[in-house]
Amino acid sequence: MDEKKTPLLEGLEAGAWPSFVTEIKKAAKTNPGAAALLQMLEKSYEEKRGHWKHGGIVGVKGYGGGVVGRYCDIPEEFPDVKEFHTIRVNQPAGFFYTADKLREFADVWDKYGSGLYNMHGSTGDAILLGTTTENLQPCVDELSEIGFDLGGSGGAMRTLSSCVGQARCEKACIDSTGIMHDLTMYYQNEMHRPSWPYKFKIKISACANDCCAASARSDLAVIGTWRDTLKIDNAAVREYIANGFNIEKLIRKCPTEALEWDQEKQELNVCGEECTRCMHCINVMPKAISIGSERGATLLVGGKAPVVKGAMIGWVLVPFIKMEAPYTEFKDLVDKIIDWWADHAKNRERISELIERMGLANFLAAVGLKPLPQMVNAPRSNPYISWSAEEVGKNG
Incomplete structure (x- = not known):
């Protein structure tokens, strides 16, 4: 497939960070839809306006959501992206995939779509970017056959x-x-x-x-x-200190001053009523402090x-x-x-x-x-309202 110049998009490839442009270029080598997407994006950058139009409901049998319709507003110029629908696929919990299952997933999308993915969208779904109305139903059917279901879209419970x-x-x-x-x-x-x-x-x-x-x-x-109260292994705390850990700094950073270092006993103690369970101490001393039971x-x-x-x-x-x-x-x-x-x-x-x-x-x-x-989302901060100690004791 012949590559056309996209100087504005190529500017997004400069620098150390990965670029979506590079990924689209990879798909464009074998997929006409991805190649047309590059050209349409370049035109959008030149004109400083997008070319995806509003409107147009599209879906698959049995579902009211899971598919986001996308249409180009200049289909005569870019016929390969006149329809470029997005399919939201419900991801496994914790994003645990096997390599074999991902290969099956990719094979289906190569067959029916652009080969472009967003792994994963902010809602969580595996986002399949760009297919036609004609290919929607067979794509979803084959995804179902290998164990994948659609996620949520619209006024619905979104994919967890x-x-x-x-x-x-x-x-x-x-x-x-x-x-x-x-x-x-x-x-x-x-x-x-x-x-x-x-x-x-x-x-x-x-x-x-x-x-x-x-x-x-x-x-x-x-x-x-x-x-309950977080767990402290004071033998491990002393080992941290022996290796140069600054225990005073840890105590100062406790947001509610719930931690206390007993110098005489060489022990770290916590006031359970004051601890807000922010986990800062656990993060910096994971071998000595752990979550409660x-x-x-x-x-x-x-x-x-x-x-x-x-x-x-x-x-x-x-x-x-x-x-x-x-x-x-x-x-x-x-x-x-x-x-x-x-x-x-x-x-x-x-x-x-x-x-x-x-x-x-x-x-x-x-x-x-x-x-x-x-x-309470934000505690009262009006300086002109105050309570006496008796009122606090009476109402608190």
Whole structure:
């Protein structure tokens, strides 16, 4: 296939970082759609405007979502990308693939699509970029035959995502991959048949390090934690110190001053009531400090990227919940949250925006949760309001 000049795109290949342009060029050597995509992108850079048009619903039998329709607005100039639909494929929990399964996956996409992938999208799906309306149904059928299903799109439960959890991480407090698989099976109808005002995302991180970035990009984040006190092996602490570790620096960096070094006994102690389980001490002294024994999760509500309103970080909804199969307590809460949101939200209004509009008190009453101090998103900072010590003691 003849290569045409794309000087503006080639500028994106400069520097040390990998470039999507390089990857498209690889596919363009054998795929007309990928080659046409390069030329259309170059034209978009020249004209400073995109050439994907709005409108045009496309899908496959039995699914209301999972496919994002994409059409070029100048098909006469670029006929090989006049249709360039995206297929969202539900990924395995923790992104565990075998090499053989990935080869089967790639063979199907080479047969029906552009050969371009996004592994993985921000929702989590394996994104297949660029196929025709004619090829959609046979592509999805063959993906199903090798064990893959479509993910979510539109006003639906979006494809769940999780970190690797207990499969590879000693800090994991919950079985994040097991939870993700169970919830994916449970919410199949909500995922494949969009019926809500907008999207709803659940992401699971097995500890407060939040390797799934659940707190910032999911409407309901499940973050593994523990309820008792973290464990300290003081023999290992002393070994760290003997090798030059600065224990005073660690104590200074504890956000709630929960750690204390007993110089006389050469012991590190923790005040369990003050510890917020941020995991900084565990991260820097993994051989000496470890997670507690009574494990579960903290639930955060309201994380999202900016659309109707600005980006939001999730805030605490449930400080501690036991996450044990079959996760009935968690599912009941999710169902109540979704029912309230679906009944009251405007079009394209996320759960955090609805809570902000209608008030946290109304939301908590609807889902059957009692108000707790941990739920306060931003503590009062008005300097003109204060309380006396008697009032704090009386009301606290």
